[in-house]
Structures are given as structure tokens and as C-alpha cells.
Amino acid sequence: xxxxxxDIAAVFEEIANLLEIEGANPFRIRAYRNAVQxxxxxxxxAYVLLENKEDLTELPGIGRDxxxxxxxxxxxxxxxxxxxxxxxxxxxxxxxxxxxxxxxKRVRHLYHDLDVQTVEQLYGAAREGRIRALxxxxxxxxxxxxxxxxxxTDQKGRFKLAVAAQYAEPLRAFLADVPGVKExxxxxxxRRMRETVGDLDIVVTAASGSPxxxxxxxxxxxxxxxxxxxxxxxxxxxxxxxxDLRVVADESYGAALHYFTGSKAHNVAVRYIAQKKGLxxxxxGVFRGKNRIAGETEESVYRAAGLSxxxxxxxxxxxxxxxxxxxxxxxxxxxxxxxxxxxxxTKATDGHNTLREMALAGKSHGLEYIAVTDHSRGLRVxxxxxxxxxxxxxxxxxxxxxxxxxxxxxxxxxxDILEDGTLDLPDHVLAQLDLVVGAVHSKFELPRxxxxxxxxxxxxxxxxxxxxxxxxxxxxxxxxxxxxMPRIIREAGRRGCFLELNAQPERLDLFDIYCxxxxxxxxxxxxxxxxxxxxxxxxxxxxxxxxxxxWLEKQDVLNTRSLEELRILIARTMQRPNTCGxxxxxxxxxxxxxKNVR
DNA sequence: GCCGTTTTCGGCCCGACTGTTTTCAGTCG
Numbered sequence: 001x002x003x004x005x006x007d008i009a010a011v012f013e014e015i016a017n018l019l020e021i022e023g024a025n026p027f028r029i030r031a032y033r034n035a036v037q038x039x040x041x042x043x044x045x046a047y048v049l050l051e052n053k054e055d056l057t058e059l060p061g062i063g064r065d066x067x068x069x070x071x072x073x074x075x076x077x078x079x080x081x082x083x084x085x086x087x088x089x090x091x092x093x094x095x096x097x098x099x100x101x102x103x104x105k106r107v108r109h110l111y112h113d114l115d116v117q118t119v120e121q122l123y124g125a126a127r128e129g130r131i132r133a134l135x136x137x138x139x140x141x142x143x144x145x146x147x148x149x150x151x152x153t154d155q156k157g158r159f160k161l162a163v164a165a166q167y168a169e170p171l172r173a174f175l176a177d178v179p180g181v182k183e184x185x186x187x188x189x190x191r192r193m194r195e196t197v198g199d200l201d202i203v204v205t206a207a208s209g210s211p212x213x214x215x216x217x218x219x220x221x222x223x224x225x226x227x228x229x230x231x232x233x234x235x236x237x238x239x240x241x242x243x244d245l246r247v248v249a250d251e252s253y254g255a256a257l258h259y260f261t262g263s264k265a266h267n268v269a270v271r272y273i274a275q276k277k278g279l280x281x282x283x284x285g286v287f288r289g290k291n292r293i294a295g296e297t298e299e300s301v302y303r304a305a306g307l308s309x310x311x312x313x314x315x316x317x318x319x320x321x322x323x324x325x326x327x328x329x330x331x332x333x334x335x336x337x338x339x340x341x342x343x344x345x346t347k348a349t350d351g352h353n354t355l356r357e358m359a360l361a362g363k364s365h366g367l368e369y370i371a372v373t374d375h376s377r378g379l380r381v382x383x384x385x386x387x388x389x390x391x392x393x394x395x396x397x398x399x400x401x402x403x404x405x406x407x408x409x410x411x412x413x414x415x416d417i418l419e420d421g422t423l424d425l426p427d428h429v430l431a432q433l434d435l436v437v438g439a440v441h442s443k444f445e446l447p448r449x450x451x452x453x454x455x456x457x458x459x460x461x462x463x464x465x466x467x468x469x470x471x472x473x474x475x476x477x478x479x480x481x482x483x484x485m486p487r488i489i490r491e492a493g494r495r496g497c498f499l500e501l502n503a504q505p506e507r508l509d510l511f512d513i514y515c516x517x518x519x520x521x522x523x524x525x526x527x528x529x530x531x532x533x534x535x536x537x538x539x540x541x542x543x544x545x546x547x548x549x550x551w552l553e554k555q556d557v558l559n560t561r562s563l564e565e566l567r568i569l570i571a572r573t574m575q576r577p578n579t580c581g582x583x584x585x586x587x588x589x590x591x592x593x594x595k596n597v598r
Numbered sequence: 599g600c601c602g603t604t605t606t607c608g609g610c611c612c613g614a615c616t617g618t619t620t621t622c623a624g625t626c627g
Binding site: 026028030034063065102103104105106138139144199201230231234260267270271274276280281282 | 599610616624
């Protein structure tokens with residue numbers, strides 16, 4: 001089995017870590033880290049590119065040397081450089097880099113002088129007071145290491161976006177209320193709508209002398225103050241979430257917001273471009289010499305660099321800068337573009353509300369139609385529907401549609417895709433429905449080839465409409481199942497069916513890079529709440545965030561269509577007659593134009 | 599180790615805070 005892109009990226013990541021501890025040229029280390037990012041963003045397996053005789057040096061940040069190493073890893077499963085580095089340094093030593101406060105220099109010191117190789121050994125050395133004796137270390141550093149390890153072991157890691165929001169919004173409001181504060185905004189990965197966030201970055205503009213720092217460190221949710229200067233402070237909340245606050249003057253608002261929204265790779269690329277124009281970009285503004293020429297708004301920062309405004313969700317240095325140069329960035333889909341929701345549940349299975357309650361809640365969220373897609377009989381824990389109960393539900397929907405105004409219920413099912421790729425209900429039953437949403441709910445551990453074939457076979461079913469939560473991951477407890485997603489996307493394009501972007505905060509599935517791929521293949525994506533209660537429609541905003549990260553525009557999203565248009569598209573997919581002509585496939589958008597900017 | 603409308607060599611983003619130091623190295627974002 002050839003190495004997958006994730007395996008290659010892991011090798012390069014490990015090489016970068018070990019080189020760093022060895023004290024190698026920092027730019028060489030950065031080259032490996034850039035390669036990790038480049039390979040992670042690839043829409044095709046590198047071994048497939050090689051089979052197709054593609055030139056890997058065309059990839060951003062991949063030159064002759066790294067291309068050779070990729071070939072080596074694919075051919076042999078090994079990388080000689082990594083093997084050599086691991087004879088010089090024990091592999092576990094890179095784990096020490098994860099301890100906050102420890103960087104490569106200190107890790108090297110600890111290994112060479114105290115033979116510390118693992119976090120356990122580090123903890124022991126700190127408790128025995130052996131670290132303070134090293135030059136460059138002291139009592140305080142030793143204590144910080146102890147505390148960091150203790151905090152690390154019971155730390156929950158990254159927070160789901162929706163959970164982070166529960167802490168971020170009240171804290172932002174609290175800071176906005178401090179006298180002298182003009183703007184307060186949560187930046188960082190939260191603003192970029194990443195599916196999980198490691199910490200919160202908050203930018204505040206305030207008049208000098210404002211008590212904002214004092215109020216921040218005194219916030220009642222603060223458990224620990226990590227650092228507190230005059231313009232920047234870091235705390236850990238009781239829930240374990242770290243929050244970094246930055247205070248700047250009004251005229252630096254845009255520059256600071258840009259800086260703290262990131263991503264780091266995006267910022268580096270923007271500063272590099274500015275530098276070529278003789279400019280310097282920092283969190284205070286854009287400068288030519290000592291003159292500030294921009295910085296009061298983010299738009300002004302981009303303008304100074306010769307770029308159009310780049311929405312936060314795109315700022316990952318995945319080609320957005322090249323496109324911003326040409327002023328052809330996509331007009332990203334917005335929450336208000338959604339006209340329907342094609343995946344919801346009711347009390348009939350594992351939902352909490354009635355048909356009527358769900359319909360009214362959907363309407364109150366501005367939706368014009370919602371598909372009722374309760375589970376099928378195979379999913380016994382949810383009391384999934386058999387043909388008889390489904391028929392009864394359909395009758396209820398018909399009756400309700402007669403009565404309701406401003407919202408239409410569609411008759412659907414979330415049918416189980418069985419292990420062999422068949423669907424959990426008979427064809428003649430599925431044929432009666434408005435749409436069929438198919439999903440995998442069992443046998444997550446099938447090998448890649450079988451899992452992929454299972455889904456492809458299901459998609460071939462004439463009544464199959466939408467593939468729900470295609471990767472099956474649950475943040476943080478379940479990784480995605482092992483499938484050939486690029487192939488599934490291509491086949492969905494050929495077959496003419498749709499892919500779901502499930503907006504539940506623990507799913508957010510399709511992932512962003514697959515949204516991009518779906519767009520390239522002309523496959524429409526349906527952003528669905530998978531609501532199990534009336535409250536869950538609010539999750540659609542997280543789905544929109546993920547879709548925007550995947551460069552999706554209104555026309556790339558199935559449920560931005562009117563009900564009439566939707567019915568036409570579904571009719572085509574379900575291979576039923578319709579009188580409104582074929583759906584015209586889009587031309588492929590070119591969203592990855594050439595190399596990324598370094 | 600990568601890259602090139604100034605370049606195939608010599609660049610490669612920028613600043614705050616802490617702790618250990620007596621002016622700065624290390625880490626972080």
C-alpha cells in the first residue's frame with residue numbers, strides 16, 4: 001500500500017521537529033513545515049500524481065529535494081533523513097516540544113544535559129529540582145514546567161467552535177463594556193471559523209489609560225494569568241480555554257485585527273508581499289519607512305499590499321493571495337442565502353420535537369422548506385422507521401403541508417447504507433419520497449477499499465439523493481472513516497448526486513478542502529443542520545462557516561435554490577422524469593492558481 | 599530547503615513578554 005499524503009506530511013513534520021531540536025537552519029525547518037501544509041492541502045494523493053507522471057515540484061513549497069523525498073517515502077515507506085535523525089535523537093524527544101514554554105533550544109538542553117527524553121522524565125527532573133541548576137533555566141522556569149505538565153495532562157485540547165463560542169461571546173461583551181473601549185472582537189481561528197479552536201485571540205481598541213487589562217485579568221472566569229503586560233495579556237479560563245488579549249489604538253484596529261486573525265501562514269505571505277513593495281506590516285499598521293500608510297481597517301492593509309479584501313475564512317495561504325491579486329475572489333455563501341434544510345429529525349425517531357414544531361422553527365429561521373429525514377429501521381437505537389411508519393409520517397406531512405403557510409415539508413429519509421452498499425428500505429418505498437439522504441452508521445472500521453465501494457454502490461442507487469456526513473467523524477471522539485474521498489466526489493459528479501455539509505458542531509463534514517474539491521467537480525453541496533430539535537437550526541451558521549472555508553459560493557450550494565428549482569435538480573438525480581430541462585453543470589472554477597505565496 | 603519582473607545566490611515576517619540575565623535569549627502568537 002503506498003503512503004498516503006497524511007503519512008508523508010507526518011514524516012516531514014517529524015523531520016522539522018528533530019531538525020529544530022538539532023538547531024538546523026531555521027529556513028530549512030520552515031521549508032519542511034511549509035511542505036506539511038502543502039501536502040495537507042492536496043486534493044489528490046501524491047502517489048496518484050506520480051502515477052500520472054505529474055511534476056511534484058509544481059506544488060507550492062516543493063522543490064527538487066522535497067519532491068525526491070516524497071517519491072522516496074512512497075516507494076520505500078521510509079525517509080533516510082528521518083531514519084538518520086532518529087539515530088541521533090530519540091523520537092520521543094519531540095513530544096517535549098508540546099509542553100508550553102519549551103521550545104527547541106530548551107529541549108536540546110534538557111536532553112543533552114539531563115538526558116530527559118520524555119514528558120515523564122521531564123516531570124521527574126522538575127520535581128527533583130534538577131532543572132533549575134541548568135544554565136539559562138531558573139527556579140521560575142522549573143515551576144512553570146511543572147505547572148505546564150500538570151495542566152497539560154488534564155487539558156482537553158482544542159475546543160469545538162460552538163463550545164468556544166459559548167465562552168467567547170460573553171467575554172467579548174464584557175470587554176466591550178469597559179470604559180474607554182471602542183471595539184472588541186474575537187479574532188484568530190475562531191474568526192476564521194475553524195472547526196476547533198485552540199485558544200481565543202481578542203483584539204480591543206481603547207484609549208490609553210483604559211482599565212481594560214485590569215478588567216480582563218479580573219474577569220470572574222479567569223483561573224490563571226499566564227502573562228500580563230501593558231498591551232497584551234494571556235489567561236486561562238476555568239474551562240481550560242486560553243485567551244490572549246491585545247489592546248491597540250484606534251488607528252491600528254485593522255492591522256491588529258488582520259494580524260491576530262491569522263492564519264500565521266497567511267500573515268507571513270502578506271507581509272512578504274508588502275516587503276517586496278518596500279513596506280513593513282505589523283500589528284500597528286502598514287509602514288513605508290516611519291510613515292504609516294494604512295492600518296485603520298483590514299481593507300486598507302490589503303489595499304496597501306495590492307490585494308482585494310480576503311474574507312477571514314479563506315486566510316490559510318491555500319491560494320487565496322494569488323486570487324486576491326487578480327481581484328477574482330469568490331463571493332462566499334452567507335447564512336441568509338439558505339432557503340431550506342434537507343436533513344432534520346423528529347420525535348418519530350431520535351429527534352425531540354414534532355413535525356409541526358420543526359416546521360415552525362425552520363420557518364422562524366427564515367427557511368422556506370425543510371426535509372424530514374428520520375432514520376430508517378436498521379438504526380434500532382433510534383427506533384428507525386419501517387415502511388409502515390414511514391408511510392404514516394408521509395401522510396402526516398401531506399396533511400400538515402395543506403395547513404402550513406410559508407414553509408413546506410419534504411418527505412425524506414436518512415436511510416442506512418448497509419455494509420454491502422445496499423439501502424435499508426425497499427426501492428418502491430424510497431420511490432415514494434421527495435428525497436433520499438443516505439448515511440453510514442455502522443461498520444466504521446472497514447478497510448478503505450471496501451468502505452469506499454460501499455458508499456459508491458449506495459450512490460448508484462436510482463433514488464439516492466444526498467450523501468450525509470460523508471466522512472463520519474465526530475469531534476473529538478471519532479476520526480473520519482477511511483475512504484477515498486476524492487474518488488467519491490468525482491463519482492458524485494458523474495452520478496449527479498449531492499454531498500452534505502453537516503452543520504452539527506461535532507461533525508462539520510464535508511471538510512473544507514473537500515468542499516473545494518466538490519466545487520471543482522461541479523458537485524453541489526447541501527448545508528444541513530441534521531437538527532434533532534428546534535434549537536439545532538442555529539447550527540447552520542457553523543455549516544456556513546465551513547462552507548466559506550471551502551470557497552463555496554451561493555450557486556455551489558444546493559439548498560440556496562428555490563423549492564421549485566430544488567425539485568428539478570432532485571428529479572434529475574433520482575432519475576425521474578421532469579419537464580424543465582437538464583441541470584446545466586458549471587464549468588470548473590480555477591481556485592488553486594499556481595503556487596502559494598511564501 | 600525554496601525561490602526569482604532586483605536575484606541561480608542571498609534572501610527568507612514581526613513584535614511582546616518572561617526569566618535569567620546585567621543587555622538578551624527563548625518562546626509565543
